[in-house]
Structures are given as C-alpha cells and as structure tokens.
Amino acid sequence: MLIVALLRCTDLRAEVDPLTGAVSRDPRTASLSAADAAALEHALRIADTWGGRVLALTAGGPEADGPLREALALGAEVRRVPLHSSYIEELAVDERSLAKLVVSALGENRPDLVLCADRSADRGTGALPAFVAHELGVVQAPGLVALQVEGDQLVAERRLDFGRRERMRVPLPAVCSVEGAGVRLRRASLPASLAAANATIPLVDVALPASPVRVVQARPTRPRPRHLPAPTGTSRERLLALTGALLSHEPPTVVGPVGAAEAADALLDFLVRHGYLSEARTGWAVP
Amino acid sequence: MSEAIPLTPISSYRGIGFDDRMDTVEFRVAERAHIVVDSDICRSCTTKACVTACPANLFAPTSDGGILFNYEQCFECGTCYQVCNSEGALSWTYPDGGYGVVFRQG
Amino acid sequence: MGAGPAGAAAALTAARAGASVVLLERGPFPGSKNVYGGVVYGRVLDEVLPRWWEEVPVQRWVTRRSTMVLTETQALTVDFRTVAWGEAPYNGCTTFRSDFDSWLAGKAVEAGAQLVTSTVATGLIREGGTVVGVRTDRPDGDLRAKVVIAADGVNSFLAKELGLLPSTDAAHLTLGVKEVLSLPREVIDERFGVRGDEGVDVEILGCTRGIPGGGFVYTNKETVSVGVVVSLEHLTAAKVRPEELIADLKAHPAIAPWVRGAEVKEYAAHLIPEGGYDHFPTLHADGLLVAGDAAGMCLAAGIWLEGVNFAIGSGLAAGRAAAAAAQTGADLASYRKDLESTFVLQDHKRLRKAPGLVLSPRVQGQYPGLIADLVEGMFTVTNPTPKPGVVRLLRAAANKHGVKLRHLAVDALAGGRTFR
Numbered sequence: 070m071l072i073v074a075l076l077r078c079t080d081l082r083a084e085v086d087p088l089t090g091a092v093s094r095d096p097r098t099a100s101l102s103a104a105d106a107a108a109l110e111h112a113l114r115i116a117d118t119w120g121g122r123v124l125a126l127t128a129g130g131p132e133a134d135g136p137l138r139e140a141l142a143l144g145a146e147v148r149r150v151p152l153h154s155s156y157i158e159e160l161a162v163d164e165r166s167l168a169k170l171v172v173s174a175l176g177e178n179r180p181d182l183v184l185c186a187d188r189s190a191d192r193g194t195g196a197l198p199a200f201v202a203h204e205l206g207v208v209q210a211p212g213l214v215a216l217q218v219e220g221d222q223l224v225a226e227r228r229l230d231f232g233r234r235e236r237m238r239v240p241l242p243a244v245c246s247v248e249g250a251g252v253r254l255r256r257a258s259l260p261a262s263l264a265a266a267n268a269t270i271p272l273v274d275v276a277l278p279a280s281p282v283r284v285v286q287a288r289p290t291r292p293r294p295r296h297l298p299a300p301t302g303t304s305r306e307r308l309l310a311l312t313g314a315l316l317s318h319e320p321p322t323v324v325g326p327v328g329a330a331e332a333a334d335a336l337l338d339f340l341v342r343h344g345y346l347s348e349a350r351t352g353w354a355v356p
Numbered sequence: 357m358s359e360a361i362p363l364t365p366i367s368s369y370r371g372i373g374f375d376d377r378m379d380t381v382e383f384r385v386a387e388r389a390h391i392v393v394d395s396d397i398c399r400s401c402t403t404k405a406c407v408t409a410c411p412a413n414l415f416a417p418t419s420d421g422g423i424l425f426n427y428e429q430c431f432e433c434g435t436c437y438q439v440c441n442s443e444g445a446l447s448w449t450y451p452d453g454g455y456g457v458v459f460r461q462g
Numbered sequence: 463m464g465a466g467p468a469g470a471a472a473a474l475t476a477a478r479a480g481a482s483v484v485l486l487e488r489g490p491f492p493g494s495k496n497v498y499g500g501v502v503y504g505r506v507l508d509e510v511l512p513r514w515w516e517e518v519p520v521q522r523w524v525t526r527r528s529t530m531v532l533t534e535t536q537a538l539t540v541d542f543r544t545v546a547w548g549e550a551p552y553n554g555c556t557t558f559r560s561d562f563d564s565w566l567a568g569k570a571v572e573a574g575a576q577l578v579t580s581t582v583a584t585g586l587i588r589e590g591g592t593v594v595g596v597r598t599d600r601p602d603g604d605l606r607a608k609v610v611i612a613a614d615g616v617n618s619f620l621a622k623e624l625g626l627l628p629s630t631d632a633a634h635l636t637l638g639v640k641e642v643l644s645l646p647r648e649v650i651d652e653r654f655g656v657r658g659d660e661g662v663d664v665e666i667l668g669c670t671r672g673i674p675g676g677g678f679v680y681t682n683k684e685t686v687s688v689g690v691v692v693s694l695e696h697l698t699a700a701k702v703r704p705e706e707l708i709a710d711l712k713a714h715p716a717i718a719p720w721v722r723g724a725e726v727k728e729y730a731a732h733l734i735p736e737g738g739y740d741h742f743p744t745l746h747a748d749g750l751l752v753a754g755d756a757a758g759m760c761l762a763a764g765i766w767l768e769g770v771n772f773a774i775g776s777g778l779a780a781g782r783a784a785a786a787a788a789q790t791g792a793d794l795a796s797y798r799k800d801l802e803s804t805f806v807l808q809d810h811k812r813l814r815k816a817p818g819l820v821l822s823p824r825v826q827g828q829y830p831g832l833i834a835d836l837v838e839g840m841f842t843v844t845n846p847t848p849k850p851g852v853v854r855l856l857r858a859a860a861n862k863h864g865v866k867l868r869h870l871a872v873d874a875l876a877g878g879r880t881f882r
Contacts, residue, residue, distance in 0.1 A: 082382050100490065253387065256580075258602035259581065259598055259603040260602060263576055266578050267576060377726060381729055409694070411705065434617040435694065435733060438632045439632050439695075453580040453581040454488075458489065459497055459728065459730050460728060461642040461685065461687075462559040462728075462730050462732070
C-alpha cells in the first residue's frame with residue numbers, strides 16, 4: 070500500500086512589501102504549515118495501522134529539503150520535484166499543471182491514498198486536491214478535520230455549515246485533504262534525525278506541463294477609489310446616530326437562573342423573534 | 357471658524373503599541389507551557405519583579421495577589437527566573453525543540 | 463550543544479581534526495534563538511576560514527564608530543571613521559544572527575559535523591563524575607559522546623546541572639532589548655553619512671534613566687538596530703519596563719532624527735553575561751567543556767563591547783581540546799591553557815575590572831551630566847560676561863552633579879589602571 074503525502078514547504082511568515090507587492094521569502098524558515106504537518110501525520114498513522122509505506126512528495130526549490138529530511142527521519146520516503154522558487158515564476162504554475170506535474174512525478178507508482186493540506190499556506194486556493202483526484206481518476210474527500218482507520222475502512226469527518234459534521238467512509242484509492250487540526254506531527258527520534266541530517270533528497274525530474282497561465286505583471290491590489298458622499302448633519306447628530314446614545318433600547322430580559330437547555334431555548338427564541346434565525350430553515354423546535 | 361484644536365505632533369507619539377510590537381516576532385507555540393508559576397508562592401512576594409522586567413510582558417498580577425502567566429510569546433531570555441526571588445515560584449525550561457521564538461533579525 | 467558561534471566554531475575545529483561531531487540546536491535553524499548588540503569582529507576566523515570576509519553574510523562593514531554621552535537634553539559624541547575598516551581584512555561588520563550563525567554552522571557541516579536542529583538538550587548523562595553524553599527531548603534521544611561542549615548560551619542549563627554556573631545570577635547579567643527599524647537604504651546612507659557597504663556603530667552612555675547600562679544604534683542594509691542593555695538587578699529595582707527605555711532612546715533629540723519615520727520590523731530581547739573574568743564559571747569538567755555565553759565570554763568593557771568573537775575564540779579552542787581528548791585521551795584542562803594563550807582570556811583578564819567600573823553609579827549616573835555640562839559651558843558664548851575658565855566650569859559641573867573632584871581623580875586613576 071502506498072500513501073503519498075503531498076506537501077508544500079514555504080516560508081510561513083513571508084514578507085510582502087506594501088508598496089511594490091514584492092514577496093520576500095526566507096528559505097531558512099521554509100516549513101510545513103499546520104495542515105501539511107497534519108497531512109503527513111495522518112499518512113504515517115494510516116501507514117502504521119495498515120502496514121503501508123509513505124512517500125512525502127513536494128514540488129519546490131531546495132528550501133524544501135529541511136522539512137523533507139524531517140519526513141525522512143520519520144520513516145517516510147521522500148522525493149522532490151525541482152521547481153522554480155521565485156514567487157513570480159511560481160504564480161505561473163496553476164493548480165492544474167501542478168497536479169499534472171506531481172502525478173507524472175509518481176510515474177508507475179499509483180498511490181492508494183494521497184493526503185495533502187486543504188489549502189497551501191501561501192497560494193491558498195485549495196484547488197490542488199481536486200485536480201490531483203481528477204488526474205488520478207479517483208475520489209476526493211477535501212477539507213477533513215479527522216481521518217481514522219476503523220477496521221478496514223477509512224472514516225473521515227468534515228465540517229458542514231451551522232456547526233454540523235459529516236462523517237463519511239472514504240473508498241480507496243482516494244485523495245484526502247485535511248485541515249491543520251486535531252493532530253500534531255510526531256517528532257523524529259534522535260538516531261533517525263542524525264541519519265537524515267546530511268541525507269540527499271532524491272529529485273524527480275519531470276517536465277512541467279505547459280500552463281495556460283501567463284504572468285504579465287504582479288502588483289499589490291489597490292482598491293479603486295470610491296466616491297463617498299459628504300456627511301450630512303452636524304457632528305453632534307452624527308455622533309448620536311453612531312453611538313445610539315439617546316435612542317430607546319429594549320431593556321435586557323433576565324431569564325435565569327435556569328438550566329442549560331432552557332437557557333438555550335430562550336436564546337433561540339429571542340433570535341427567531343428578532344429575525345436572526347428562521348425557524349423553518351434551521352429546523353429548531355421552538356417551544 | 358472655531359478655534360483650532362492643537363494636535364499632538366506625530367513625533368511625540370511613543371512608538372508602537374505593545375501588541376503591535378509583539379506581532380513583529382514569530383512564535384511557534386508549543387503545546388507544553390515552558391514557564392510554570394506557582395501563584396500560591398507569588399502571593400507572599402512583595403516585589404513581583406517579573407511583572408515589569410519581562411520584556412515580553414508575560415506576567416500580570418491578579419487581584420488576589422497571585423501572578424497570571426503566559427508562555428506563548430516568550431523570547432526565552434530567562435529574565436523572569438533570574439529576577440524571581442521567591443524560591444520555587446517560577447520554573448522555567450526551554451520550550452520543546454523547534455518551538456518558541458524565531459528571530460530573523462536578532 | 464548549541465549551534466551558535468561557539469558551538470559552530472567548536473564543531474568546525476573538532477570535525478576538521480577528524481572527530482565525529484554532532485551539533486545540536488534547539489531552534490528550527492541556527493541563530494533563530496539568538497540576539498546580539500550588532501557587530502561581529504571576524505578576525506578570529508582568519509586561522510580557520512581564510513578570506514572569510516568574502517562569504518560572510520554581512521549587512522554593512524563598520525567604518526564609523528561613535529561613542530555618545532547623553533543626558534535628557536544634551537549629547538556629546540566622539541566620532542571616528544576610517545577607510546581601512548572598509549577594506550579587507552576589515553574590522554567589524556553588522557549582520558543578523560540568523561544569517562551569521564546559519565553560515566558558520568554551515569561551515570561546520572561542510573567540515574563533516576552533523577547538524578540536528580529542533581532538538582533541546584534536557585540534561586547530561588553522567589557515569590560517576592564523568593559526563594558521557596546528553597539527553598535530548600527527541601524520542602530515543604540519548605546521545606553518548608566522549609566530550610560534550612556546552613555552548614548552550616547564557617542560560618546554560620548543562621553547566622548549571624554540574625554546578626559550574628549559579629542557577630540565578632541577576633547581579634552579573636544584563637538584559638538587552640532591541641528593535642530593528644526599517645528605513646530605505648538611501649535614507650540610512652544619508653542620515654548616517656555613509657555609502658555603499660559602510661556602516662555605523664554607535665555606543666551610548668547615559669540614556670537609561672540612571673539604570674546602569676547603555677544604548678546602541680547600528681546600521682544594517684535597510685534597517686537600523688536600536689536597543690539598550692541594562693543591568694538586570696537595577697532594572698528590576700527601578701521597575702521600568704524595558705521597551706520604555708528603547709522608546710526613551712528613540713525619542714531623544716540626538717537619536718530621533720536618525721530613526722524618524724522608521725517602522726519596527728522586529729523586537730527582541732536576550733540576556734548577556736557581563737560579569738567578566740572574575741565571574742567565569744569553571745570552564746571544564748570531566749567530559750564537558752563550556753564555551754561562549756555559557757562560559758560568560760562577553761566582553762562588556764565600556765568602549766569595547768564584544769561577544770561573538772569571544773564565543774568563536776572559545777569555541778575554536780573547545781573544538782581542538784575535545785578532538786584531542788576524543789582521539790588521544792588528552793586532558794581537557796588543555797582547553798583553559800589554550801584560552802589563556804589567546805585573546806579570549808587575556809583580554810578578559812586585562813579588563814577584569816572594567817565591567818565593575820563601567821557599571822558603577824558615578825560613571826552611569828553622574829559623569830554623563832557632568833561631561834555634557836562641562837562641554838556646554840565651554841562652548842556657550844556668554845557675552846558680555848567673559849569666558850569662565852575650564853577649571854571653574856569643571857568645579858561647577860562637578861558640584862551640580864554631586865561629584866567631588868577627589869572622586870574624579872580616583873575614577874580617572876582606576877580607569878587608567880583598568881584600560882592600561
């Protein structure tokens with residue numbers, strides 16, 4: 070069984086020049102985001118349970134070698150697809166070409182499971198997992214907050230609106246993307262870290278597929294100027310309107326002390342009464 | 357025109373606010389707190405030196421005479437335990453490997 | 463232990479001598495936990511890295527050195543500049559520790575040392591009285607070694623574990639706080655009167671609300687470092703928050719024009735061991751050597767403020783001694799002898815009285831005002847009253863600041879002896 074952890078190693082505190090929009094990234098602080106670390110940890114856990122092997126794969130410059138050595142020390146195989154590391158050049162690599170690139174880097178090794186972060190820390194479109202799933206022709210489960218092995222099943226959990234959760238079985242092969250929540254990346258043992266300290270990271274040299282994106286110019290977003298009408302009335306009137314100092318207010322209703330359920334009902338009742346919640350949509354039973 | 361309100365000249369503002377100041381530094385927060393304060397011992401402390409000396413302002417006195425401490429935005433300088441004069445009140449270690457402050461322009 | 467200048471230098475010499483070296487660092491990369499005043503004097507590297515200046519990650523080469531004496535409203539500057547410091551082999555440079563320490567650790571790795579980052583040494587492994595390794599916080603983290611070099615910084619918990627360092631020592635520590643302020647390169651060049659790679663190092667006395675210590679301003683490429691260093695003991699007693707002292711300094715009429723409009727890029731703090739020669743720990747134990755800040759190797763002697771070069775110097779010696787001990791079973795005591803034969807201990811020994819003198823109440827509290835008033839008196843044209851004589855001015859200034867001429871003479875003599 071092959072589990073691929075698709076990682077993104079980048080400076081998590083890159084500096085953006087507010088005037089020119091130039092992004093400066095420090096290669097020394099290139100590291101895995103919380104979500105990437107969670108993806109790697111999930112991969113290791115699933116591999117531990119099912120006896121699979123983990124391949125940590127990244128596309129990027131040599132600054133990614135540090136985090137990859139850490140993955141190596143944790144027992145994963147590692148590969149790096151060399152890619153330009155200039156920010157402008159990277160912009161031209163859209164998610165679809167990147168997905169094609171990493172899938173072609175896998176070659177004949179068809180993974181049973183691909184794990185990655187729900188979105189990268191710097192680009193953040195979150196589109197890569199879907200494109201990878203498409204390229205591999207497998208199912209996808211994006212944006213997971215939990216991922217466990219239950220017997221011979223992989224069970225995932227995902228956030229839904231209104232605080233609900235969705236639990237689903239993920240049939241393999243699949244692409245799963247995870248949020249940086251719930252798990253922390255384990256630490257490598259000292260002997261393994263020592264062994265990995267000076268390891269050379271194997272490169273996979275595959276050609277970057279032609280990207281439809283061409284970067285003409287990169288500059289910071291400047292909002293268009295908007296016409297705002299001059300304020301009317303005196304400053305005193307505006308101040309009163311803003312603060313609502315002389316308006317009458319509904320006095321606070323004291324409900325308690327009551328139990329948690331009754332208090333919740335009272336709150337929901339209030340929200341429905343004032344139009345913040347619609348009874349029909351939420352399906353709450355209001356007493 | 358009404359009389360002009362004298363404006364504070366920009367130059368007399370004393371730098372940036374403390375939160376903004378701390379925002380300039382990267383902290384990788386570990387799960388384990390590397391500073392632990394025994395507030396019971398602090399109640400008998402009269403100097404509470406850590407409150408003013410800590411450059412990251414991590415220690416706050418509480419109304420009952422104890423000390424409320426934070427560890428997340430710590431420079432790991434060691435000032436707090438060096439100036440603490442109450443035996444055993446403050447225990448301090450380095451945070452776990454790879455966590456804690458990351459200076460780029462130290 | 464510790465991939466700062468001392469640890470990296472030790473790893474470099476030990477690895478070059480053929481020893482098997484592991485360099486452990488608790489931060490995610492070397493230098494990530496380190497803060498310093500601002501100038502590295504690199505000549506100590508001559509013997510191990512010839513032409514180091516061609517590759518060291520430098521911000522600016524210091525070609526202008528100013529010593530300032532400040533009172534609330536006055537400033538007296540002694541300013542020196544030379545073209546010589548801007549050419550090889552150079553004198554001092556400003557750099558960031560994340561750059562410099564990473565570079566030096568990289569040299570150790572090139573020489574064959576194994577660098578493992580994100581790893582904290584939690585204790586020593588001892589057998590009998592002998593140190594035989596370190597415990598780390600990684601799983602399966604015990605590492606056995608013939609020699610452990612504790613270059614784990616001013617808080618050295620390894621040296622403390624053996625009782626070589628006192629567990630707390632606020633009297634001989636100073637707290638340095640620093641702001642890195644960003645300004646465009648041309649603005650820095652203009653305000654500080656430099657060009658190209660030239661940089662300025664300004665040391666300041668008398669800007670710390672009477673708390674013993676001093677301030678500094680250094681130029682980097684596109685940033686200026688401003689900070690203060692104050693006695694921990696007196697800072698605590700004065701109940702002043704450290705960042706207030708930086709704000710004071712930045713608002714001073716002599717400093718404010720330099721940093722006007724600058725934005726804080728990073729705020730940092732670190733402790734500095736300033737006890738000097740008389741408060742060094744024992745530098746070695748059975749199986750253990752202490753180097754760098756852990757050994758109190760900062761020279762804080764008023765006009766000389768150096769640390770990184772002493773850390774490197776002690777590290778180089780520690781690496782040599784450790785390699786010899788590991789390979790031939792030589793005595794680790796050779797480390798101290800080696801240090802005594804070099805600038806590391808000789809400078810410290812010569813200037814052993816300096817920290818006490820420089821941080822003394824008169825030098826810190828009264829002399830800045832006295833000197834500034836004296837100079838102001840000399841240069842204030844008081845027509846139609848004729849010029850007062852210098853001696854009269856000196857008497858008046860001394861009286862105003864509560865200094866007896868006898869004290870002046872005593873301190874001048876002490877200064878002469880200390881800095882001879």
